[in-house]
Amino acid sequence: MQKKRFIAGAICPQCRKRDKVFVYYEADEKWRACSSCDFNEPFDQSDNGQPEEIATRVNQSRLGEQPLAHEVAVEVVKLIDPKK
Numbered sequence: 001m002q003k004k005r006f007i008a009g010a011i012c013p014q015c016r017k018r019d020k021v022f023v024y025y026e027a028d029e030k031w032r033a034c035s036s037c038d039f040n041e042p043f044d045q046s047d048n049g050q051p052e053e054i055a056t057r058v059n060q061s062r063l064g065e066q067p068l069a070h071e072v073a074v075e076v077v078k079l080i081d082p083k084k
């Protein structure tokens with residue numbers, strides 16, 4: 001199962017559109033992709049201090065808090081995992 005999390009306020013480096021970039025995990029690796037174009041690359045957290053990291057943290061649900069509206073919407077989108 002893949003889980004997509006959109007990065008609030010992030011701008012796609014390829015098509016420059018805002019709020020289209022999301023991260024997801026595939027085979028335990030974190031990837032970053034755009035829902036508006038074909039941008040797709042490994043998300044290497046250890047290799048940078050990019051502001052995307054902070055934005056990602058904001059986008060994650062915290063213990064004892066209700067998920068944000070857009071997070072619920074993302075949860076509904078489930079890609080079919082052929083390995084399952």
Ligand SMILES: [Zn+2]
Pocket residue numbers: 012013014015016017020034035036037038039
């Ligand atoms: Zn894009």
